[in-house]
Amino acid sequence: xxxxxxxxxxxxxxxxxxxxxxxxxxxxxxxxxxxxxxxxxxxxxxxxxxxxxxxxxxxxxxxxxxxxxxxxxxxxxxxxxxxxxxxxxxxxxxxxxxxxxxxxxxxxxxxxxxxxxxxxxxxxxxxxxxxxxxxxxxxxxxxxxxxxxxxx
Amino acid sequence: xxxxxxxxxxxxxxxxxxxxxxxxxxxxxxxxxxxxxxxxxxxxxxxxxxxxxxxxxxxxxxxxxxxxxxxxxxxxxxxxxxxxxxxxxxxxxxxxxxxxxxxxxxxxxxxxxxxxxxxxxxxxxxxxxxxxxxxxxxxxxxxxxxxxxxxxxxxxxxxxxxxxxxxxxxxxxxxxxxxxxxxxxxxxxxxxxxxxxxxxxxxxxxxxxxxxxxxxxxxxxxxxxxxxxxxxxxxxxxxxxxxxxxxxxxxxxxxxxxxxxxxxxxxxxxxxxxxxxxxxxxxxxxxxxxxxxxxxxxxxxxxxxxxxxxxxxxxxxxxxxx
Numbered sequence: 001x002x003x004x005x006x007x008x009x010x011x012x013x014x015x016x017x018x019x020x021x022x023x024x025x026x027x028x029x030x031x032x033x034x035x036x037x038x039x040x041x042x043x044x045x046x047x048x049x050x051x052x053x054x055x056x057x058x059x060x061x062x063x064x065x066x067x068x069x070x071x072x073x074x075x076x077x078x079x080x081x082x083x084x085x086x087x088x089x090x091x092x093x094x095x096x097x098x099x100x101x102x103x104x105x106x107x108x109x110x111x112x113x114x115x116x117x118x119x120x121x122x123x124x125x126x127x128x129x130x131x132x133x134x135x136x137x138x139x140x141x142x143x144x145x146x147x148x149x150x151x152x
Numbered sequence: 153x154x155x156x157x158x159x160x161x162x163x164x165x166x167x168x169x170x171x172x173x174x175x176x177x178x179x180x181x182x183x184x185x186x187x188x189x190x191x192x193x194x195x196x197x198x199x200x201x202x203x204x205x206x207x208x209x210x211x212x213x214x215x216x217x218x219x220x221x222x223x224x225x226x227x228x229x230x231x232x233x234x235x236x237x238x239x240x241x242x243x244x245x246x247x248x249x250x251x252x253x254x255x256x257x258x259x260x261x262x263x264x265x266x267x268x269x270x271x272x273x274x275x276x277x278x279x280x281x282x283x284x285x286x287x288x289x290x291x292x293x294x295x296x297x298x299x300x301x302x303x304x305x306x307x308x309x310x311x312x313x314x315x316x317x318x319x320x321x322x323x324x325x326x327x328x329x330x331x332x333x334x335x336x337x338x339x340x341x342x343x344x345x346x347x348x349x350x351x352x353x354x355x356x357x358x359x360x361x362x363x364x365x366x367x368x369x370x371x372x373x374x375x376x377x378x379x380x381x382x383x384x385x386x387x388x389x390x391x392x393x394x395x396x397x398x399x400x401x402x403x404x405x406x407x408x409x410x411x412x413x414x415x416x417x418x419x420x421x422x423x424x425x426x427x428x429x430x431x432x433x434x435x436x437x438x439x440x441x442x443x444x445x446x447x448x449x450x451x452x453x454x455x456x457x458x459x460x461x462x463x464x465x466x467x468x469x470x471x472x473x474x
Contacts, residue, residue: 054254064241087326093355093369095437096319096337098448121469123452124422126351126371134327141327143278147248147264148369149241150351152422152465 054078056140060088060129062149068120069151072102073144074113075133082137084112089132093148094125126150209236209267215249219263222272227263231255236267242422243351243373248273264369274369279359281323284332288360292318295336295358302365303340303354312354313343316416320360333360335367341418342372344379350418350435374421378430385434385458389415392434392461396454399463400438407468409441413451420455423464432458442470 055078062071073088085105089098102117112133119127129146210218212234220227232253239246247267254260260278265271290298296315303309317339324331335357341348352374357367387395393412400407413436420433436454443450454466 057254059235085326092450093337094317094339095451096317096321097450099450100448120471121467123450123467124350124455124465125453126355132326141280142254142260143276144252145262145276145367147237147239147246147250148274148371149239150243150371150422152242 055138056081056133056135056142058086058131058133058142058144060131060144060146062090062127062129062146064149064151068118069122069127069149070116070118071129071146072114072116073129073131073133074111075131075135075142076112077110077135080108080110081135081140083107084109084133084135086112086114086131086133088114088117089130090117090119090122091128091130092123092125093128095123099127122151124152209247210249210265210270212236212249214270215251215265215267218265218270218272219249219251219253219275222263223261223275223277226256226259226261226277227251227253228255237264242426243371244426273371274367276367277364279366281325281332284323284361286332288320288333288336290336290358290360290363292320292336294363295360296338298358298363298365299338299340299356302356302368308354308370311343312340313348315340316348317355335360337367342374344374344376344419345383347379347383347432348416348418349374349421351421374419374430378424378428379419379432380429381432381459383417383432385417385432387434387456387458387461389434389436392456392458393436395456395461395463396436396438396466399454399466400468403466404468404470407440407442409439409444411439412454413437413439417458418455420464423455431455431464433464434458 056075058073058075060071060073062069069090071088071090073086075084075086077084083105085103087101087103089101091097092099099119099122100117102114104112104114106112126148127150128148131144131146132141134141215234216229216232219232220229232251235250235252237248237250239248249265249267251263251265252261258279261275262278263275264273266273296318299315300309303312315338317337319337321334321337322331323334338356338358340354340356341350342352343349352371354368354370356365358364359366392415396412397410400410415434415436418433418435420431420435423433424430433455436456437451438454439449439451443452452467455464456462457464
């Protein structure tokens with residue numbers, strides 16, 4: 001009686017493990033769209049410019065200080081991207097001039113920020129920051145304008 | 153006894169194989185979405201956002217509704233996100249709700265809503281640059297007409313001067329370096345007693361391919377009663393340029409290639425930003441060989457009092473590394 005009982009438990013455990021071994025990979029593959037993204041990104045950069053699912057967010061900011069405008073930006077992914085790049089550019093709205101920029105990029109990160117940059121004694125005018133972020137694996141692009149700040 | 157031992161060993165081996173197989177095939181689960189945890193590094197300074205007193209502002213839900221009404225084809229209350237932006241500049245303190253909707257694959261938008269007045273102070277529409285032609289399909293003159301019609305539709309042409317700033321900016325796709333057709337920027341300064349303000353007014357970007365409005369921003373903060381006195385200049389534009397040139401030579405020495413560009417009369421609200429009478433001045437853009445040699449060429453500005461010829465401001469800055 002006892003050996004049969006032990007064999008039954010063993011068979012049950014084995015069956016559960018087999019079912020688990022089959023079920024877990026299937027579920028894992030279907031819940032992560034990254035499997036397809038990885039393949040696509042590895043093949044070509046042709047799938048650039050995809051947007052629209054809130055995977056990637058970016059933000060630029062600027063503050064007025066005594067002798068300069070301090071500015072920067074950051075990007076944030078919903079989950080780790082194979083590659084992430086962010087660039088913040090200070091723009092003069094009055095002249096449409098790109099004053100200067102600060103940028104950063106990294107592999108296998110879910111967030112990234114630029115170093116602060118300083119634009120010393122800019123001409124009088126209205127300024128804002130254009131932040132551009134893009135990622136690979138998965139492939140996304142996003143833009144952001146900060147509100148306008150006046151100088152001086 | 154031996155059979156039991158062999159049987160146990162066999163079961164353990166099977167379990168081990170199954171565990172290894174399960175872990176191997178379950179690899180993609182390791183990159184399932186996780187909560188974003190953005191932590192600014194100690195190397196940078198993140199601006200402090202001061203939240204105004206409760207009750208002063210509209211709610212986030214109201215800001216979303218206002219933004220959705222402003223751009224109904226892009227911004228939806230269900231998908232929009234809201235962020236409170238606090239700005240302190242020459243005009244004082246401002247609190248704006250920035251409502252963003254990036255849910256569409258075709259068009260995405262930002263809308264700025266004044267947290268106190270509920271006014272939509274601006275918006276930006278983002279569309280993918282990939283696939284755009286290299287050259288504009290719209291002319292500058294057409295862009296100006298489109299911008300004027302947009303303001304007329306909004307009922308905002310009153311107290312606006314004619315367009316003074318007209319610039320074309322191509323777009324560069326960051327990841328490929330490709331340059332494609334971009335947008336025209338058209339500036340409409342606020343006009344007080346027939347004289348344009350320097351800061352106050354509307355700025356509009358018109359898509360150089362589709363002719364759509366891609367950006368709109370309105371600054372309207374100057375108290376018009378601070379603009380006093382005669383609006384006829386006592387000194388001429390030529391006199392003002394000469395005074396600015398003298399000031400530059402005396403302050404910075406000889407500036408090779410110094411050139412002044414089309415002086416215009418303005419209310420220099422940038423020089424009296426909070427209280428008091430606003431100077432009536434000549435605004436004189438200028439540059440020199442150094443300015444024009446920069447990767448991003450820049451234009452400096454001198455302000456000369458149009459009544460007494462005093463150089464009020466003459467911004468010139470040369471980086472020490474140049």
